[in-house]
Amino acid sequence: MRFPTEPGLFGSGGSTGRPGSVFGGQANRSEHTLYDCEVDGDIPDDLDGAFYRVGPDPQYPKPKGLEHDIAFDGEGHASMFRIQNSHVDYLSRWVKNERWQRQHKARKSLYGVYRNPYTDDPSVRGKFRGTQNTQVWYHNGRILAMKEDTLPAALDPHTLETLDGNYKFDGKLKSQTFTAHPKNDSQTGNLLAFGYEATGLGTTDISVFEIDKKGKTIWQAMVKAPYCSEIHDYAITEKHIIFLVYPLAYLGEELMKKGGVHWGWDSTRDTYLGVMRRGGDGKDIQWLKGPQTMCTHTMGCWTDGDMVYVDMDGGDANQFPFFPSPNPNDRFDPVKATGRVRRFSMDASKKTVRPFDMKVMYGQYSGGLARQDDRYHTVPYRYGFMIGGGPGGGGWLRFDHQTGKVNTFNPGPDSSLSEMCFVPRRKGAPEGDGYLVGICSRAKENGRSDLLIVDAQHMEDGAVATIKLPYRAAPQVHGFWVPGDQLPPVKA
Numbered sequence: 171m172r173f174p175t176e177p178g179l180f181g182s183g184g185s186t187g188r189p190g191s192v193f194g195g196q197a198n199r200s201e202h203t204l205y206d207c208e209v210d211g212d213i214p215d216d217l218d219g220a221f222y223r224v225g226p227d228p229q230y231p232k233p234k235g236l237e238h239d240i241a242f243d244g245e246g247h248a249s250m251f252r253i254q255n256s257h258v259d260y261l262s263r264w265v266k267n268e269r270w271q272r273q274h275k276a277r278k279s280l281y282g283v284y285r286n287p288y289t290d291d292p293s294v295r296g297k298f299r300g301t302q303n304t305q306v307w308y309h310n311g312r313i314l315a316m317k318e319d320t321l322p323a324a325l326d327p328h329t330l331e332t333l334d335g336n337y338k339f340d341g342k343l344k345s346q347t348f349t350a351h352p353k354n355d356s357q358t359g360n361l362l363a364f365g366y367e368a369t370g371l372g373t374t375d376i377s378v379f380e381i382d383k384k385g386k387t388i389w390q391a392m393v394k395a396p397y398c399s400e401i402h403d404y405a406i407t408e409k410h411i412i413f414l415v416y417p418l419a420y421l422g423e424e425l426m427k428k429g430g431v432h433w434g435w436d437s438t439r440d441t442y443l444g445v446m447r448r449g450g451d452g453k454d455i456q457w458l459k460g461p462q463t464m465c466t467h468t469m470g471c472w473t474d475g476d477m478v479y480v481d482m483d484g485g486d487a488n489q490f491p492f493f494p495s496p497n498p499n500d501r502f503d504p505v506k507a508t509g510r511v512r513r514f515s516m517d518a519s520k521k522t523v524r525p526f527d528m529k530v531m532y533g534q535y536s537g538g539l540a541r542q543d544d545r546y547h548t549v550p551y552r553y554g555f556m557i558g559g560g561p562g563g564g565g566w567l568r569f570d571h572q573t574g575k576v577n578t579f580n581p582g583p584d585s586s587l588s589e590m591c592f593v594p595r596r597k598g599a600p601e602g603d604g605y606l607v608g609i610c611s612r613a614k615e616n617g618r619s620d621l622l623i624v625d626a627q628h629m630e631d632g633a634v635a636t637i638k639l640p641y642r643a644a645p646q647v648h649g650f651w652v653p654g655d656q657l658p659p660v661k662a
């Protein structure tokens with residue numbers, strides 16, 4: 171088998187790749203086990219937990235005529251850094267769902283292009299086609315590997331073995347899909363999530379639900395979006411649920427049947443925030459129009475009386491140039507695409523039609539992949555994180571919403587960072603007191619990877635520890651930290 175060499179095609183460059191491009195720009199394809207990694211610096215003695223990651227990794231090149239497929243369609247490859255007693259073990263395994271198994275057996279790609287089942291090989295028509303390559307989460311003793319167009323895969327938290335490639339929880343969910351960006355309830359630890367295109371391809375149904383710590387569905391509702399658009403992330407406070415609908419829209423079945431792309435930026439469509447009460451039947455949902463934007467990730471959110479606030483990273487227009495536009499005037503604009511922290515606010519009490527408000531914050535800083543201290547989902551928060559750049563250079567950014575101060579961790583020359591994850595210094599540590607962990611890719615070493623541990627309160631001091639891999643880590647979109655005391659015991 172051979173990947174194309176021409177840039178911009180699916181899996182371009184194969185294993186040699188082009189360091190620095192999307193997800194490393196190469197096919198990784200190799201599962202690794204590395205016991206006791208080399209470490210520079212000092213891993214904090216009491217740091218105990220596992221950093222999980224997942225990203226798209228092309229299992230096979232696409233067949234002739236479908237080579238233009240986008241990197242988002244790579245098969246999920248999960249990895250884990252287990253940190254305990256100042257030692258680190260690294261593991262990476264494919265998400266071995268039905269799609270992976272079928273292609274493995276056939277030794278070729280059988281599934282067509284990104285989220286277009288009409289392009290699949292006849293032998294797999296109507297079969298499970300998920301990639302589960304976007305984010306990992308820990309729930310009820312399992313690692314969930316997720317992508318927003320199917321249900322998750324459940325992986326063993328110690329071995330990353332795929333336990334169930336199409337995990338249905340208690341079987342009660344009415345949704346066919348599950349977001350890559352669920353949240354944790356700060357009080358109960360329940361899993362809060364939603365699925366859009368919940369009843370099938372191109373549908374406007376959004377299913378929203380809450381699952382308890384044992385995997386039982388305890389609440390769900392179905393609501394209608396104004397149109398079918400990419401709802402990559404959402405926000406859920408103690409009282410409200412908020413969806414952002416922006417003009418990256420489903421372009422219709424006819425186009426899909428011709429082999430087209432799932433999404434296109436259509437600026438003639440409105441931007442909406444939908445706000446509904448948590449725990450109800452969803453009939454109260456209100457769709458408020460506002461300024462055009464495309465925001466992919468929620469940094470934090472909260473309800474204050476009747477006011478609802480949501481912070482996201484995003485731009486004024488399409489941020490994904492690889493999705494075409496149906497309108498000739500909607501050419502990709504890199505200035506409008508630049509992501510900044512945006513604060514949405516809305517009054518959930520009013521019953522009259524009114525717009526939502528959107529304010530750009532920290533205007534000198536741009537970037538994306540916003541995160542927070544994950545213990546503060548649903549409640550007021552102080553610290554947000556993002557990968558990007560500003561007056562302090564490029565790197566991981568920490569925003570202090572109380573003081574307005576921004577701190578930067580810069581990885582140095584010829585180095586590029588993946589999204590980081592915040593790790594509390596110890597159980598019960600105050601918000602923001604802890605570490606940032608994430609991958610740094612070294613361009614002059616063919617993209618070799620280090621895992622960095624940075625003190626979140628002393629970011630300018632550099633990494634406290636560098637965990638060195640002898641190769642590129644498996645690809646990553648997002649990552650998730652699980653404290654050691656939450657992991658199940660290792661089976662003998």
Ligand SMILES: [Fe+2]
Nearest residue numbers: 350402467648
């Ligand atoms: Fe995401």
